[in-house]
Amino acid sequence: MELETLLYILVSGLVLGGLYALMAIGLSVVWTTIGVFNFAHGTFVALGAYIAWQVSSSLGGAPGFLLGAVIAPISLFIIGYALHYALIKPFERNPNIVLLSVITTLAAASIIESLIQLIWGPREKQIEAPVSGNLEVAGLSFSAQDILTFVVTLFILALLAWFLKRSGTGRAMRAAAQNREAAQLMGFNVTHLYALTIGIAAATAAIAGLFIGSIRFINPTFGVDPLMKSLIVVIFGGVAHFTSPILAAFIVGLIEAFSVYLFGLYWAPSILFGLMIIVLLIKPEGLFGFQRKTL
Amino acid sequence: MSDFLKIQGLGKSFGALRAVHDMSFSVGKGEILGIAGPNGSGKSTLFNLITKIPFPADSGQIFLDGKRIDRLSNTALTKLGVIRTFQREALFGSLSCIDNILVAVEQTSGVRGREAERLADEASDIVGFPKNFHNMPAAALPVFYQKQLMITTAVAQNPRVLLLDEPASSLIDSEIDWVRDAIMTLNKRGITILLIEHILSLLTGVSDRLLVMEQGQKIALGDAAEVIRDPVVIEAFLGKPQ
Incomplete structure (x- = not known):
């Protein structure tokens, strides 16, 4: 393999990894804070993409994309915040909350998917990318959209890390995640x-949806793949630290990029799942996990 | 002494078990009320009912400074200065010690940034919690310092009534002496204290009055020295003489 090819695969893997990190971090933060798996997370990505498409297509070009990047996360934050009261809050004292929330969030996923179909129809759509062309770096040519995606993804992840570590509300969220009774x-x-946790997770999902929707076609069932990838990342990396699923996301992205190049597109999921099974056999708590969950 | 904290007919049952039954007593402003009783007598449940965490009372009323507080939310109770510590070390383990104190300050007073840091430092100074531990994760501290930290976070919440649940359990003698001094220091700052403790020497040493519970009921209340000589109390702790 030539060095140039290797670098292209690396960049492609990192861009993919950044998007997976953005999708998975919401799932991970909800799991570590509330202790439930949100199966509606994939449809949050899809709904975010559709709202962004609606906004960006009505305005067009980079301003449309920019407005979509503001409206979609805010909308999803409000929807996520409100959904907590419908999907999880009624069952928070129930000892079977984990199982019940699987059912309620799966139901929500199904309802949101149907609503997307009802509002926007079954035809595929694509969000217009805000930048086009390539950037020349050290004689190599990279897609400007890929670079933008990577930079924004890193910025959002850093912003979320800062919010959780340094802000009063973030500190309170981390405290409530660790000891609900003491926090109360x-x-x-x-x-x-x-509710704030679900809202923030949904907002990050919307940003992921915005960028995925600008490089792939979106349709009402488009949330399934992001949910699957987020699950792989969270299980693969564990949730011991905020950074665990992020590191795992980049590894998954790189594995996928190399698998696609070396074995073809259709073998990539098999290789990913195969590696995940091996990791789980050796380290059931995930690659970067301990047998505890913290935020 | 005035009835600063007044408990009237407080009760809680779990099925047929009456965990706390018809509990009534008053605590004066700035008083230290010791609470003793055998294991399972309902002491910690009494604290649970006052703070409503994890459950509120089935019956009864609670007044603070003449104002009824048993219908208030826990958030409102905290803002009024009704603060509690736990028997076990109930901290946010993976947060640093300073973050543990800061969340307490931020939550109760609503201040942020430098002012919150100043109040957190002040609470550490009052309790004597070593500042060189501030950046360590709370879970990494030895039990004694975890207890210190728990009291520091309670102080950081600016308590008017402090409910201390066995602050000296699992500690050695010199550490118990520290707990005694800390309770007296806090009391001198005007904080009314309710203290559950199994170490009788500590309890009788610091308490103005002693409340003894058995099977969820009050069996004695009065001057500590007199109460521990009460035959009913001796029987509750040691059993009936043969």
Whole structure:
């Protein structure tokens, strides 16, 4: 393999990994904070992409994309926040909350998917990319959209890390994630913090949807693949630290990019699942996990 | 002493088990009320009912400074200054010690940034929690310092009534002395304290009055020295003489 080819595959893997990280971090933050797996997360990605498409196509070009990048996450934040009260809050005292939330979030995924079909129809759509052409770096040519995706993804992940580590609300979310009872005793409004967590996860999903929708076609069932990839990343990397699924996402992205080049597009999922099974056999808590969950 | 904290007919049942039954007593402003009783007598449940975490009472009323507070949310109770510590070390383990204190400050007073940091430092100074531990994860601290940190976070919430649940459990003698001094220091700052403790010497040493519970009920309340000589109390702790 030539060095130039290797570099292209690396960049492609990193861009893919960044998007997977953005999708998976929402799933991971919800799991570590509330202790439930949100199976509606994939449809959050899809709904975010559709809202962004609606906004960007009505305005067009880079301004449309920019407005979509603002409206879609805000909309999804509100939807995610509200959905907490419908999907999880009613069952928070139930000992079977994990199982019940699987059912409620799967139901929500199905309803959102149907609503997307009802509002936007079954025909595929694509969000117009804000930048076009290539950027020349050290004699190599990279897609400007790929570079933008990678930079924005890293920025959003860093912003989320800062928010959780440094802001008062982020600190409160981390505290509530670790010890709900002590947090309540301290007077935290834990329900609000949990709803905020789902809202933030949904907003990051919307940004992922915006970028995926600008490089691939979107349709009402488009959320299935992001959900599957997020699950792989979270299980693969574990959730011991904020960075665990992010590192795993980049590894998954790189494995996928190399698999596509070496074995073809259709072998990539098989190779990913095969590696995931091997990791789980050796380290059931995930590649970067401990046998605990923290935020 | 005035009835700063007044408990009236407080009760809680779990099926047929009456965990706390018809509990009534008052605590004066700035008083230290010791609470003793055998394991399972309902002491911690009484604290649970006052703070409503994890469950509220089935019956009864609670007044703070003449204002009824048993219908308030836990968030409102905290803002009024009703603060509690746990028997076990209930901290946010993977957060640093300073973050543990900061969340307490931010939550209760609503201040952020430098002012929150100043209040967190002040709470550390009052309790004497070593600042060189501030950046360590709370879970990495030895039990004694975890207890110190728990009291520091409670102080950071600016308590008017502090409910201390066995602050000296699992500690050695010199550490128990520290707990005694800390309780007295906090009390001198005007904080009303309810103290559950199994170490009788500590309990009788710091308490103005002693409340003894058995099977969810009050069996004695009064001057600590007199209460521990009460035959009913001796029987509750040691059993009936043969």
